[in-house]
Amino acid sequence: MTRILVTGSNGQLGNEFRILSSKYNKYIFFFTDIEELDITDINAIDAFVKDNYINIIINCAAYTAVDNAEKDRKSADMINNYAVKQLALTAEKYNCFLFHISTDYVFDGTNHRPYVESDITNPLSVYGQTKLDGEKSMLSICKKSIIIRTSWLYSEFKNNFLKTILKYGKQRDELNIVFDQIGTPTYAGDLAETILEIISETKNISNNQIYHFSNEGVISWYDFAKEIIDISKIKCNINPIETKDYPLPAPRPSYSVLNKSKIKNHFKIKIPYWKDSLKVCLKNFYFDKQ
Ligand SMILES: NC(=O)c1ccc[n+]([C@@H]2O[C@H](COP(=O)([O-])OP(=O)(O)OC[C@H]3O[C@@H](n4cnc5c(N)ncnc54)[C@H](OP(=O)(O)O)[C@@H]3O)[C@@H](O)[C@H]2O)c1
Incomplete structure (x- = not known):
């Protein structure tokens, strides 16, 4: 049986992997967060x-406080770069497949068409730079690996834009x-x-690849907030x-x-349209509790 470690769970x-794991009983899942397995601890x-x-x-652990990272480069680099390098070394040593998540913030936003994987990166923020450094470390070490860059992530769990808009x-x-973003x-x-x-399709996996993934559609944060409301x-x-008119520490x-x-x-x-997925997420945690 395939044994899957989810870090930062x-x-x-x-947490979405925790929910989905019951549907995938052909795998044995190990869910850990910093308490059980600190990804900066090489020996652990x-x-x-x-x-x-x-x-x-599947590395879901990260330093995701984009604005705090501007003042705390050391912590952001430790988790988003150094730890990713250690995970890659361990994956290579024990012949594991490593999935890692990166971000749209590796780009500077000057494109006028959607970014493809091979487009030139140029992070504007410390967070974006540490995530890019993590990508590079990982690809240089680990042959059996996939990086998925994603954007504007939200879910039922933890704090995110969706929950902030509902609250305020x-x-x-x-x-x-x-x-204008x-x-x-x-x-x-x-x-x-x-x-x-993708894991189920192991035969089809090409190693050492970057892929982009978000929901379908193109909007601004204003549109997103308006739809949530x-x-x-x-x-x-x-x-x-x-x-x-809304300055933040990280560009x-x-x-x-x-x-x-x-x-x-x-x-x-097939990837769902963003509005359809927003409705699914709200149904899962918001409407049922009203
Ligand atoms: N959130 C977004 O909008 C967004 C956008 C694009 C890409 N991404 C990427 O998507 C991935 C998942 O993001 P997410 O939003 O699910 O992140 P998240 O909610 O912040 O979850 C990350 C988890 O990792 C834990 N963690 C931090 N340091 C750790 C360590 N040293 N060892 C083990 N666990 C540690 C965190 O614990 P604490 O909470 O205690 O720190 C948290 O539980 C990340 O790689 C992120 O960079 C996110």
Whole structure:
């Protein structure tokens, strides 16, 4: 039986694997977060993979506090780069397959068409740079590996844009949201399901590849917020504002739409439209609890 280690499994994406694991009983899953397995601890990773005869590692652990990273490069680099390198070395040593998640923030946003995997990277933020460094470390070490770059991740779990809008939408009469950052949201449940489908297709896997994955569609954060408020029937006005009127420590790319042709063509997958997935996610945790 294939034995799968999911690191960072208390996070948005990691928790989606926990939910989906009951549907995939042909695999044995090991769910760990920093308490059980700190991915910066080389010896702990080595021992865990060896003792549990792990065949596949799915690395969902990351330093994701994009703005904090501007002041804490050391921690961001430790988790997003150094630890990824250690995971790659361990995967290579024990002949495991390593899945790793990266970000649209490796791009600078100057494109006028969706980014393909081979486009030139140029991160604007410390977070983006540490994620790019992690990609490079991993690809240089680990032959059996796949990196999936995704964007605007949200889920039922942890804190994210969706939950922030629901929370403040209920407390306030109006919210100001930027309309000049364009991208695509990604429901973490869809990403987790896609990774498990790819694992099922082991014969079709080409090693050492980067793929882009998000939901279908192209929107601004303003559109995303407006749809969240409309679907959940919250009474709150959403006002479009410019990024310059909402300054944050970490610069974001103004355009980071990912082209998903490579992953769709290679694995013959269909990706849900962003509005459909948003409704699924809201149904899973919001409407049932109202
Ligand atoms: N969130 C987004 O919008 C977004 C967009 C594009 C790409 N991504 C990428 O997608 C992946 C999944 O993101 P996510 O949103 O699911 O992240 P998340 O919710 O922040 O989850 C990451 C998990 O990793 C844990 N962790 C941190 N340091 C660790 C360590 N040293 N060892 C083990 N676990 C550790 C975190 O614990 P703590 O919470 O205690 O730190 C958290 O439970 C990441 O690679 C991220 O860079 C995310």
